[in-house]
Amino acid sequence: MSALRELGARVWCVATPDIYARFGDQAEVESAVLVSDCTDVEEILCALQREGLSPSDFDAVCSQQEFSLVATALLGAELSPIKPLTAALLRDKYLQKSRIAEADIPVAGCRIHPDLAALDSVSDQLPVVVKPILGASCANTYVARDTQEFGHAIAEFRTSGFNGPFLVEEFVTGAEHHVDGIVRDGELLFLGISRYLQNVIELRSGVLSGSIALRPVLYPSLYEKVSSLARASLAALGHRDGVFHMEVFVHGDEVTFSECAGRVGGGPIDQLVSAHFGVDLHLEWAKTMFGGPGPVTAAPSGEVHGYALLMAAGTGTVRAIPSRAEFLAQDGVVSGRPMVGVGYRVDAPTAASDVHIGEVVVRGATEDDVVKRLHEINEWFRAQVVLG
Template sequence: MPHATSGDVLLVGRYLKAVEALQAQGRRVVNVVTPGDLGRLRHVPRSDLVVVGDMTSPEDVLSGLAREGHRLDSFDAVLSMREFSVVCAGVLAELGRVCGMPVHTAVALRDKYVQKRLVRAAGLPTADSRVADRAADLLDEQEAAPSFPLVLKPLAGAGSRDTHLTHTAADLATLLPTLGTGPWLAEEFVPGRELHMDGIVREGRIVFFSVSRYLDNVIDIKHGGVVGSVALHPGAHAALHAEARELATGALAALGLRDGIFHLEAFEQPDGLVFSECGGRVGGGAVRECVKAGLGIDLLDEWARAVLDLPAGTPRQSAQSYGWIHLTGPADGPLRVPDRAELLARPGCADAGIDHRPGDGPLPEPSRSSNIRLGWALMTGADEDEVARRLREVFDWFRTACSSAPLVDA
């Protein structure tokens, strides 16, 4: 990806913290957003916004730019930090011949079949998979498909939404009436603990790197699993860090991601790590906060520095361990939501946030997606076991506190 050297940046998709990271490097940012985003952007000058119906559509964005009097080649870079608009941003960058993610890389980061095919061709272990134009095709004995148990997911989804583990053909047949039209990715189920790796790559070399282990594998949200992870300190896990870095380096090269940010997942197996999937964005949850606390660098700040070809920061590895967790309420909806001060008073809580606001409707069922939450907590401790224990304790405390008072209060 050519580097942006001066001038304005077009950011596709609302992501205020990415805007702030670019502005901190002296850039004016024009943000492509949807009408539904405007309520949260009242403080942003209207001249710095382009409002479109669909931020994933190059046609919509090009039309919006024309309405506002912008030309693509007037920008120095076209970027996105949103999962669903990264391909659109890549198309626009290539069309305008400006700095941005190459289209082939953006597609590889979004389409999980293309992604796994490229990673497998590079000689890296990953799940066997195939595309089913219709989910029902997987029941056709004439069709070659991974054997059960298999995971069924959208080709370009996010947040484990519409991701299902099926153990038998009967399970799949029961699931079919609830599924959308497709196409779908069907892949073999890979057991083992799930890791995520987060970092920055510059000119094909990983310059910042963090490895974390999920408290529960993400797919386990379907059965009550929690969403959160504990960062694995490199001093205590030197061999695993080296293996994870080798896997990430090979996968990023296969996908063509040479400059920017990544969030990559893998499974631990007795004979090594198995690649799961990779995104060209900051990790969800409190990954950014966790990496900042443990490694001393801000992933979004370093992303901005990488795409703008500015000097990288200096990491400062903490001796403490850190982890984060999503906080949810009781199934019948919270009567009261604890505030941030109450969370910060819990043992080991280093940071926290409350997403729920007075007047918000009921929280969707957390089993639907890994990004459904009322709030989050970042916990610290002397070692990973203490952090994991504190994460589960604060999760249980929060759920109890949500249901213990009769008034809505956030």
């Protein structure tokens, strides 16, 4: 919202009461329209009407929230840069991968199983990845390489109460990368590639989750291949205006499409892209909302940058956690912050990538330096966090 205001926009914000209670004092909006569910088109439309408002009263209807993309597209119609069909393709992983496959872009095969009972037939088709069709942040997402991991996934689904429908994907080997960029009028204006420290699916095993931004001058062949795949994928999905957060697998000379979202990447990926590539994804997204000018101005850094999501070492109530100032006092830290405060209850510290309790971006002379520093910051953070 700060990027929209920077361009002179007056902003009305649809939000849930809990989110507005946490961040409303930072929003600087004309008005907040409160709803219980930001994905419910009916509720949002009714709430707007109660405020004497209609979507047609605005110049743009937009969202940077994953779960609100379809509602925004439906409510905004011509006022939304993402149309309903494209929004559905960006949200529904089955529709998305099917469209990508139809465009002859390398992608894992997938199929839908309606419920837990239907998953029984999958046990002889391993390895696979099992996830919700409309999921995000690896929540309720499991890799099953063998019958033991498959049984664990089934048990976790039962414990969580999630009974489907499920998307079952072929397991793809290779190093996972995230690709963050800007597209305007169908033209790819910027693309930055970052390599995950570990494939995101391994998050549940307790590995450090994060990535290293890659300099184009050091990876010209990779940038050429990924740029070609990104252009073809965005065209297939009909995503012509806005930002994107894509994930791909790199195995030797092969690049395989994984997923694509029509928003800025989660965690501190926006800060990573800003520090390493010199591009403000939020500002460029805001420009797109109002038909802003191209091209994108980038100011790449001569250093290497990486980020990490900092998870709690266990469960319990947070009694102490480092402040933003304490993060910035650490060597090599570009940005960092706690994501929760004292009193927050940690119940499942590695359930998904969005349950981290801290995040950090660091810089260094080499990729190895940055990886080492990220692990050091992770150890420092865990030593400072007190759970009771």
